[in-house]
Amino acid sequence: MTPDVAQDERVRVDLSDRSYDILIGGGLLAEAGARIAALGAHTVGVVTDENVANLHLQTALGSLNAAGLKAETIVVPAGETSKSWEVLGRVVDGLIAARVERGDVVLALGGGVIGDLAGFAAAIVRRGVRIVQAPTSLLAQVDSSVGGKTGVNSPRGKNLIGAFHQPSLVLADAGALDTLPAREFRAGYAEVVKYGLIDDPAFFGWLEANHAGVFAGGPERTRAIATSCRAKAAVVARDEHEHGDRALLNLGHTFGHALEAEVAYDGERLVHGEGVAIGMAMAFRFSASLGLCSLADAARVTAHLAAVGLPVSPRKIPGGVGGAEALLAHMRQDKKVERGRLTFILARGIGKSFVSRDISEDQALAFLESELG
Amino acid sequence: MTPDVAQDERVRVDLSDRSYDILIGGGLLAEAGARIAALGAHTVGVVTDENVANLHLQTALGSLNAAGLKAETIVVPAGETSKSWEVLGRVVDGLIAARVERGDVVLALGGGVIGDLAGFAAAIVRRGVRIVQAPTSLLAQVDSSVGGKTGVNSPRGKNLIGAFHQPSLVLADAGALDTLPAREFRAGYAEVVKYGLIDDPAFFGWLEANHAGVFAGGPERTRAIATSCRAKAAVVARDEHEHGDRALLNLGHTFGHALEAEVAYDGERLVHGEGVAIGMAMAFRFSASLGLCSLADAARVTAHLAAVGLPVSPRKIPGGVGGAEALLAHMRQDKKVERGRLTFILARGIGKSFVSRDISEDQALAFLESELG
Ligand SMILES: NC(=O)c1ccc[n+]([C@@H]2O[C@H](COP(=O)([O-])OP(=O)(O)OC[C@H]3O[C@@H](n4cnc5c(N)ncnc54)[C@H](O)[C@@H]3O)[C@@H](O)[C@H]2O)c1
Ligand SMILES: NC(=O)c1ccc[n+]([C@@H]2O[C@H](COP(=O)([O-])OP(=O)(O)OC[C@H]3O[C@@H](n4cnc5c(N)ncnc54)[C@H](O)[C@@H]3O)[C@@H](O)[C@H]2O)c1
Ligand SMILES: [Zn+2]
Ligand SMILES: [Zn+2]
Numbered sequence: 001m002t003p004d005v006a007q008d009e010r011v012r013v014d015l016s017d018r019s020y021d022i023l024i025g026g027g028l029l030a031e032a033g034a035r036i037a038a039l040g041a042h043t044v045g046v047v048t049d050e051n052v053a054n055l056h057l058q059t060a061l062g063s064l065n066a067a068g069l070k071a072e073t074i075v076v077p078a079g080e081t082s083k084s085w086e087v088l089g090r091v092v093d094g095l096i097a098a099r100v101e102r103g104d105v106v107l108a109l110g111g112g113v114i115g116d117l118a119g120f121a122a123a124i125v126r127r128g129v130r131i132v133q134a135p136t137s138l139l140a141q142v143d144s145s146v147g148g149k150t151g152v153n154s155p156r157g158k159n160l161i162g163a164f165h166q167p168s169l170v171l172a173d174a175g176a177l178d179t180l181p182a183r184e185f186r187a188g189y190a191e192v193v194k195y196g197l198i199d200d201p202a203f204f205g206w207l208e209a210n211h212a213g214v215f216a217g218g219p220e221r222t223r224a225i226a227t228s229c230r231a232k233a234a235v236v237a238r239d240e241h242e243h244g245d246r247a248l249l250n251l252g253h254t255f256g257h258a259l260e261a262e263v264a265y266d267g268e269r270l271v272h273g274e275g276v277a278i279g280m281a282m283a284f285r286f287s288a289s290l291g292l293c294s295l296a297d298a299a300r301v302t303a304h305l306a307a308v309g310l311p312v313s314p315r316k317i318p319g320g321v322g323g324a325e326a327l328l329a330h331m332r333q334d335k336k337v338e339r340g341r342l343t344f345i346l347a348r349g350i351g352k353s354f355v356s357r358d359i360s361e362d363q364a365l366a367f368l369e370s371e372l373g
Numbered sequence: 374m375t376p377d378v379a380q381d382e383r384v385r386v387d388l389s390d391r392s393y394d395i396l397i398g399g400g401l402l403a404e405a406g407a408r409i410a411a412l413g414a415h416t417v418g419v420v421t422d423e424n425v426a427n428l429h430l431q432t433a434l435g436s437l438n439a440a441g442l443k444a445e446t447i448v449v450p451a452g453e454t455s456k457s458w459e460v461l462g463r464v465v466d467g468l469i470a471a472r473v474e475r476g477d478v479v480l481a482l483g484g485g486v487i488g489d490l491a492g493f494a495a496a497i498v499r500r501g502v503r504i505v506q507a508p509t510s511l512l513a514q515v516d517s518s519v520g521g522k523t524g525v526n527s528p529r530g531k532n533l534i535g536a537f538h539q540p541s542l543v544l545a546d547a548g549a550l551d552t553l554p555a556r557e558f559r560a561g562y563a564e565v566v567k568y569g570l571i572d573d574p575a576f577f578g579w580l581e582a583n584h585a586g587v588f589a590g591g592p593e594r595t596r597a598i599a600t601s602c603r604a605k606a607a608v609v610a611r612d613e614h615e616h617g618d619r620a621l622l623n624l625g626h627t628f629g630h631a632l633e634a635e636v637a638y639d640g641e642r643l644v645h646g647e648g649v650a651i652g653m654a655m656a657f658r659f660s661a662s663l664g665l666c667s668l669a670d671a672a673r674v675t676a677h678l679a680a681v682g683l684p685v686s687p688r689k690i691p692g693g694v695g696g697a698e699a700l701l702a703h704m705r706q707d708k709k710v711e712r713g714r715l716t717f718i719l720a721r722g723i724g725k726s727f728v729s730r731d732i733s734e735d736q737a738l739a740f741l742e743s744e745l746g
Contacts, residue, residue, distance in 0.1 A: 085465075089458045089462075096527050096533050097529065120497075124524075125533070126535075127537055128536070154466065154469050160499060161469075161498060162500045163496065241501075
């Protein structure tokens with residue numbers, strides 16, 4: 001892979017009659033109106049959060065109005081707490097009050113929280129209206145807006161309530177990321193790196209060489225987002241409803257989720273992408289310790305994540321996390337545990353990840369102790 | 374059609390990889406355990422209402438336990454008010470607490486309220502777990518349990534929040550209807566008559582001859598339920614997501630819904646099936662007044678509905694309903710109104726119903742005045 005000139009990219013998600021385009025480029029929010037009007041909608045229910053509303057709502061609304069669309073906006077508080085049954089109820093009610101009907105569209109304008117919340121609301125209003133995703137965080141652009149997984153959290157666990165609801169269109173405005181806090185950008189970048197580590201060593205190499213451009217904006221950013229979307233789209237096309245093959249996307253997430261749970265999802269201490277960064281570094285160290293991949297590959301992964309400012313060890317989490325047993329207990333509860341066996345995504349090298357279902361609890365415990373001790 | 378000996382019937386709903394069986398017969402609740410175990414479930418989340426719990430829960434639970442299944446029961450108050458966002462939230466939470474997982478099953482044990490509520494909860498817990506419908510009202514057995522429409526009401530309108538979620542199996546225990554209040558049985562019977570009026574004149578004739586047997590129980594009842602399910606299954610197979618062809622199922626419902634709205638959904642004054650009975654009689658009288666069908670056919674419809682004790686005129690509704698204008702206003706809000714045109718299901722005779730989209734408001738108003746005046 002080599003960087004190319006600044007231009008919009010288009011990624012097709014192939015799902016027979018639910019296929020759709022992901023458009024990636026600068027200035028797409030200003031085109032939202034024309035593109036949504038082209039879908040035949042009359043009314044657009046815009047769902048966004050307070051932060052994004054302050055920064056980008058005017059652009060979106062101006063574009064919708066210019067295209068002659070009727071727009072009604074529903075603003076929810078920023079942050080994970082809005083992925084709740086109560087807020088979902090308010091969004092659903094707002095969309096019904098706005099008279100969003102079956103031919104109309106819901107526009108999710110925001111990060112992954114808004115995408116998941118608005119996507120789920122669209123799935124259940126009038127038994128399903130169309131959703132257009134306009135992701136404004138890097139994580140949402142490269143991950144959550146693609147694939148149709150929507151939902152909210154239950155007090156009993158994350159994402160336990162939801163639906164598969166594929167978008168009709170994804171508008172990933174790379175320029176909108178200019179306002180994203182640096183820590184959030186880095187967290188999203190961890191998921192970008194993930195696609196390289198799963199099965200695209202050339203992309204990982206390209207990121208090692210071009211990460212500064214991705215962070216600065218410009219053609220490298222668009223390129224990195226498009227490559228990530230293409231990778232996720234391919235997985236989604238093979239396994240729309242997550243029966244098997246999507247598991248590789250969980251690279252770094254088994255450890256990451258356990259760490260997030262250990263800090264009780266306190267975003268001050270650890271945001272999701274940071275957990276994933278630590279988790280990926282751990283997955284490669286675990287793979288090396290099991291003799292599956294070289295120590296050099298593990299070191300290369302750690303070096304790149306650290307180079308962009310991402311954490312790579314559980315010891316670095318402010319306030320610390322519990323012991324190996326506590327982490328293992330979280331992993332047992334993780335939905336990737338099947339019939340009591342621990343499932344890990346491990347690697348035989350960079351870009352050579354695979355699903356391993358035969359790790360014993362003793363092996364996992366010994367490794368966790370080495371990481372925390 | 375001629376009555377046959379008492380035996381179970383099986384109706385296949387053909388929806389490619391979402392196909393399923395409807396079993397109709399006596400004693401099916403006592404077989405629920407074995408049949409659900411055969412689906413490979415381990416845990417069953419039973420959702421039911423207080424009335425049905427008192428009468429039939431023990432049979433169902435005994436059967437589940439005997440089959441070695443872990444069962445957890447969630448009981449909600451009886452009646453339409455349980456189809457709400459709040460009760461849905463409690464059911465969803467109860468299913469998550471019961472650890473109903475992706476391979477498991479939710480069992481909807483009750484009338485249409487429970488089927489819609491539990492079916493929707495199953496659609497959104499863990500982005501979808503399987504639902505087995507065990508309908509215990511006649512309306513649920515011949516209508517709501519078949520076709521995968523699930524949902525709850527919004528304060529802004531009925532069934533505005535929901536999902537399509539096809540069951541994995543429907544167990545229609547005809548014997549469970551023995552405990553159903555007579556008024557509820559009659560109301561469900563209106564939907565049975567509807568299938569004859571839509572496109573099966575032989576079935577309507579058979580009902581004229583055999584309605585006493587249907588009400589009394591025995592082979593005629595099983596036969597009538599199976600014929601109704603077969604009719605609905607055929608429509609659903611042609612139009613799973615209700616884009617067009619399902620409209621015929623609304624015979625009697627445009628008028629019926631307007632009447633229900635006029636009494637503010639007060640079930641003391643008018644239950645849904647009674648509104649449908651009046652609505653079907655009105656649809657035939659309207660068709661006759663437009664010269665579409667004979668007065669004799671309209672009279673035959675009215676006579677049969679009246680013979681089983683169903684109301685056939687809006688004048689009979691206790692407390693009365695508003696004027697023609699008020700009814701028309703409800704019809705305009707009905708989701709079957711497209712681009713300001715009134716859609717009616719009319720008939721060229723018994724079993725010759727069709728969708729008419731070219732009725733003017735003046736024609737409708739004149740007819741309504743004749744009905745109310
Ligand atoms: N559906 C999926 O497949 C999937 C996949 C991965 C993650 N997720 C979900 O995504 C969520 C996390 O997404 P997220 O990290 O985007 O969180 P988020 O939506 O909370 O966004 C992070 C923060 O950035 C702010 N923000 C967003 N865009 C901005 C911009 N352009 N400028 C300034 N601030 C901006 C938000 O207001 C928020 O404060 C989680 O709930 C996770 O479960 C879903
Ligand atoms: N999903 C669909 O396609 C569809 C189609 C038609 C109607 N519906 C819905 O169905 C609902 C109406 O269904 P319903 O008429 O069954 O209402 P219901 O579920 O409220 O049942 C009516 C009454 O009968 C009681 N009952 C049920 N089974 C009984 C039994 N065996 N013995 C004694 N009492 C019993 C109930 O407790 C309730 O009091 C409405 O909410 C309507 O919107 C859905
Ligand atoms: Zn992630
Ligand atoms: Zn009905």
